[in-house]
Amino acid sequence: MSDGVVIIGTGQGGFQLAASLRQEGYQSPITMIGDEDCLPYQRPPLSKAYLRDGRVEAVQLRPASFFERSRIDLIAPERAVGIDRIARTVQTSTGRMLPYEHLVLATGARNFVPLIPGLEAPNVYSLKTTVDADRLRDALATFRKVIVIGGGFIGLEFAAVAVSSGHQVTVIEAAPRLMARVVSEAMSQTFREFHEKLGNELLLGASVVEVTVGHDGLASGVRLSDGRSVEGDMILLAAGVRPNTELAEEAGLQVANGVVVDNTLLTADPSISALGDCAAFPCPTSGGIIRLESVQAATDHARTIARRIIGKSVVYEAVPWFWSDQGSLKLQIAGLGQAADEDISVVGPDGRQLVFRFKMGKFLSLETINAAGEHMAARKLLRQPDGVSLDILAARNFDIVELAKALKEPA
Template sequence: MDRIIIIGTGQGGLQMAASLRQEGFSGEILMLGEEPGLPYQRPPLSKAYMANGDAGALVLKPASFYERAAITLRDGVRVTAIDRATREAICADDTRHVYDHLVIATGARNMRPPIPGLQAPGVHELRTLTDAAAIRAALAATRHAIVVGGGFIGLEFAAMARAAGIAVTVIEAAPRLMSRALSPPMSAHFLKLHRDMGTEVLLDAKAARVLVDGDGHVSGVELADGRQVAGDMALIATGVRPNIELAEAAGLVCQNGILVDGTLATSDPAISALGDVAAFPGPLGQSIRLESVQAAVDHARHIAKRLLKAEIAPYAAVPWFWSDQGKYKLQIAGLLTEADEIIPLAPPDGEPATLLFRHGRLAAVETINAPGIHMAARRLIGCDIQTLRAHDFDLKAAIKAHA
């Protein structure tokens, strides 16, 4: 294998290139990315970057890293097609790049609700550094921000805006916050935390249209029930969708992402996929797609090992996630899917935690400001409930007893 091309220059794409070198690949590595500039971290865009505006702190590796590692990075280049017959990635500038193996790390893009008014000045979305810079510039003149969507990004932004003294209303169509990611008890706890911050949270509230003033600037959001929420900024944070168009056009099997097997190979063995765009076999026998830095980085490392070694076990890393919302660090280990028993923990000197079980085995753990418990949980996913009950559900004690 002489040449590997990576489409996508996010954190997963960079990890793919770095891991190939770490595993001993000596051939050519070409990274093709549509976004200009060096690969950078996205999670801080809604948090630290909003506070300090330091774009340089987001950069994952300096330009010298790519030179030392003999990695060719072409930014600001859009790949328009994949020719599987000739094994070429075709770019918008008509250049064609031959590959021996191709890794698709195209990530996801924001999903915009089908409501009128989204093009009005003052309506923002947050996915890229350019988006974040525009929002940060607008915040100085913002009095009341409306957040459409009560997921991680929307709530991280809401907490940041409240800390800056800006009035915030969160509009969530579901009956609870972060409903795809959290258990009902933890979701209810975060509802209280945000309301205690002074954020107005409207649940079961569906945005119907963006309202504008006489100058065409956003002036609020109207709900499906006719209520109107006034505001001079609107952040649309209603989830993402995977960027699978290249893969679909190339004839790869796609289903809520690019379908990959346990080795993260697509239906074409010469092509792999990772990160937000990859739908891989989950623990319940169904394919899952995880929108997290951890998944992208772990996928990249796994693919690199598979490409450089003949035998490798199927990908089975315990997923974990985090979200910083004000002074509260939410961490999740495992997957909540089909959990059938929830055991809340209430430490006397800290924030609550939640244990979720599936068929009598630990499936996931949610914690707030408890990194030690989170790290223990990542080692205990799959442990039977009887073992944990014997230790009064003290995860650290259970690890020590069975070390």
């Protein structure tokens, strides 16, 4: 019998690959290796619903019976510590040697920890796992002066939950605007105004250079690059992530801000694939090598790899999309707008905001707030083989839903 597929990583991408393989009729062994002592679960709710209620069963992707019924061998908690590409084996921290016919790296990413003195204080928190979220929830059981380092998705999602629970929150972002890496200036401004109305204090354009620590060893605040100081009795570090590529590097695979793969998610080694946050892959629209920190990208990657493993000819060409729930606002992004040279913000009669992003007149991305229909329409239009122009959208008064109906997706 075949040695089957070994998946390093039990996040949503790794889980989706195992599930998709069985759905596609794959019969050989499937082994998942994960370093958390729990069943695979969803991470996005950790900064929102799970932070409030702590219901593990609500974030689990499947119960234990699913893995038994599907013949998926889940090895956890255990770490993969080495890959022998010649022998096609994975070594684990307990000394197991697991043979594979195909290996998939779904190692994800870890929180970035900048070189800031004082971050080792016990009341400085991170948010990546259920254990992290449980610690945060316990800390928020009494009133806190919370400092959030980082104005990206996770920091702002947490800030919205914390301030709505009665805590005093200060968000510190080194960039001049919120979520600057992923959204337009117009959308950054909308969320700035929203968070300020919630009661969050936002300090932009200044970085944290030191966490001040009291005689008791606990963090008591931070000092900023512009000389200001902020007091607080609890700090969340949400300064972004870095891909987990060490295993791939040690195995001699190419790494460049992620494990480099082709448009089928295959590395230069025909027996090894990579997916999700750890994978650097060709963008379906621009052709450049990108890495996406997105649950949807990870699950789309997984489905692509599963189909390839069972012998179907398939490439990854899904339109990237993202979302962030912050208080009453659901931000959704279709496409990649970072290269945009023109943004057009449209506010409908119902108050819903859309930001269209273009490069040289070509539609790249749509950012929406509480506008699921427009978001879905944008994803359809972004799949048009010849693209969609600013002129076409303007001629329809930026009614993207009607335009998507008019331009039927090719078969």
